[in-house]
Amino acid sequence: MIPILKNKLGTQAKNLAQGKYSWLTLSQELLTKVYQY
Amino acid sequence: MVPINSQKIKILILSHNTEERGTYFRCFGFAKYLVKLGQEVTLVCLQKEKTLKTTIKDNSGVKIILLPRIADSGWGELPAHFGRGIFTFILCLLKKFDVVHTSNVASPTVGLTTFLIYLIKKFKKIKLIVDWDDWWGKGGLLTINQKGWFQESVAEFLETKIPLLADKITLHNDLILQRALESGVKKQNIYKIYNGADVDSYQNFYTNNYNQEKARLELNLPQDKFILFFGSSILTSVPFLLQVLKQIQNENIILVIAGPLHPKYPAMAEELLLQKRVIFTNTIPLTLFRKYLLAADILLLPRSQNSLEDRCTFPARLGDYLLAGRPIIANDVGELSRAFRRDPLGLLARADDQEDFKTKIMQVYNDPNLKK
Numbered sequence: 001m002i003p004i005l006k007n008k009l010g011t012q013a014k015n016l017a018q019g020k021y022s023w024l025t026l027s028q029e030l031l032t033k034v035y036q037y
Numbered sequence: 038m039v040p041i042n043s044q045k046i047k048i049l050i051l052s053h054n055t056e057e058r059g060t061y062f063r064c065f066g067f068a069k070y071l072v073k074l075g076q077e078v079t080l081v082c083l084q085k086e087k088t089l090k091t092t093i094k095d096n097s098g099v100k101i102i103l104l105p106r107i108a109d110s111g112w113g114e115l116p117a118h119f120g121r122g123i124f125t126f127i128l129c130l131l132k133k134f135d136v137v138h139t140s141n142v143a144s145p146t147v148g149l150t151t152f153l154i155y156l157i158k159k160f161k162k163i164k165l166i167v168d169w170d171d172w173w174g175k176g177g178l179l180t181i182n183q184k185g186w187f188q189e190s191v192a193e194f195l196e197t198k199i200p201l202l203a204d205k206i207t208l209h210n211d212l213i214l215q216r217a218l219e220s221g222v223k224k225q226n227i228y229k230i231y232n233g234a235d236v237d238s239y240q241n242f243y244t245n246n247y248n249q250e251k252a253r254l255e256l257n258l259p260q261d262k263f264i265l266f267f268g269s270s271i272l273t274s275v276p277f278l279l280q281v282l283k284q285i286q287n288e289n290i291i292l293v294i295a296g297p298l299h300p301k302y303p304a305m306a307e308e309l310l311l312q313k314r315v316i317f318t319n320t321i322p323l324t325l326f327r328k329y330l331l332a333a334d335i336l337l338l339p340r341s342q343n344s345l346e347d348r349c350t351f352p353a354r355l356g357d358y359l360l361a362g363r364p365i366i367a368n369d370v371g372e373l374s375r376a377f378r379r380d381p382l383g384l385l386a387r388a389d390d391q392e393d394f395k396t397k398i399m400q401v402y403n404d405p406n407l408k409k
Contacts, residue, residue, distance in 0.1 A: 009363075009364035009365070009381075009383055009384070009401065010361075010362040010363045010364055011362060012381040012382075013358070013359040013361075013362060013363070013364070013365060013381075013382055013383060014359060014360060014361075014362035016359055016380055016381070016382060017234035017236065017356060017359035017360040018234070018236050018360075020380065021231065021233055021234050021355075021356060021359055021380075021382075022070075022233055022234050022236050022356075023066040023067065023069065023070040023233035023234060023235055023236070023356070024070045024073060024074075024233075024236065025233070026066075026067070026070070026230050026231065026232075026233040027066075027067050027070035027071050027073075027074055027233075028070075028074060029228075029230060030067060030071070030207070030228075030230055031046075031071065031074060031076070033228055034166060034205050034207060034228050034230075035046060035048070035135075035136050035164065035166070036046075
């Protein structure tokens with residue numbers, strides 16, 4: 001079996017988790033758009 | 038108003054949930070990473086176990102206050118709802134908070150507190166934010182669970198009126214957004230923010246090369262099988278998944294299901310002659326849940342168009358699914374379909390379509406290009 005961690009779909013998902021879908025990004029959005037204006 | 042780039046903002050987040058359950062994870066996700074961004078955050082939620090004690094602890098820099106819980110759920114908690122409301126109100130009176138962000142105002146614990154804070158928000162210069170995360174009132178969860186007219190009506194009132202008192206509303210779903218607009222919330226005050234991924238919690242796995250083989254060894258799962266995984270605190274889609282597995286006539290493909298086990302599910306698996314291909318773990322702690330994700334080949338997110346819960350929520354576990362770096366297969370339902378169409382999060386199968394769900398699983402199983 002090809003190592004699943006190198007899976008194309010999995011890699012795309014992991015990249016999104018570490019960027020756009022990370023709590024860090026979302027909390028930054030919350031801070032700048034909702035808490036501060 | 039809180040000026041941009043000012044000193045540390047003091048934030049109070051209120052969750053109606055017990056620690057490590059339901060929307061607690063949304064509240065804690067924001068709290069933990071707001072702390073990383075240099076803010077000071079206090080999170081109030083309920084004790085995991087029934088107790089009259091109040092406990093204060095630190096988790097990743099977040100000050101967590103665990104309030105007493107006297108019943109399992111619902112209206113046996115009525116006296117506690119009032120007690121918790123008053124406690125949190127006094128906390129806001131005595132301490133300085135710039136922002137109070139309350140989650141699930143349909144629960145009197147949070148709804149009552151939000152109302153009391155509204156009364157003092159001008160005097161205390163508090164910005165009040167309501168997170169509208171689910172549909173509890175009429176037609177929603179309390180109706181579906183047949184909780185009766187009184188509970189439904191109170192939840193409906195709190196859920197649709199309290200948000201009107203807030204400066205801003207956060208939510209994660211277009212169905213709830215529509216409901217907020219119909220309740221009179223101004224569109225410019227609504228912000229859609231999804232549930233996210235707790236990247237820090239996976240760093241140990243990544244840096245220690247914790248791979249699929251190690252995870253399976255540790256969990257006593259077979260190395261030679263192709264493992265489908267589904268984990269949730271609500272297992273209503275298990276019958277759907279068992280039917281899908283039945284259609285996959287390949288003994289090499291097995292299904293692991295994590296969540297609060299009802300005996301009817303193993304019985305169902307046995308009836309379909311799938312008992313050797315399905316593993317039920319029952320409810321497991323989050324750390325173990327993550328290891329199961331890493332042990333799997335495909336992660337499943339079945340959603341039904343017939344379920345209001347599936348249409349109006351955004352699963353908190355998606356962040357963990359994504360971080361595990363495995364292909365995800367979901368149904369084309371609710372906010373998930375919008376997210377999956379916008380970003381390459383995984384494959385979408387048609388709603389309530391067993392054949393299409395099976396096709397998507399086999400697509401990943403058979404296609405070496407998808408595994409690159």
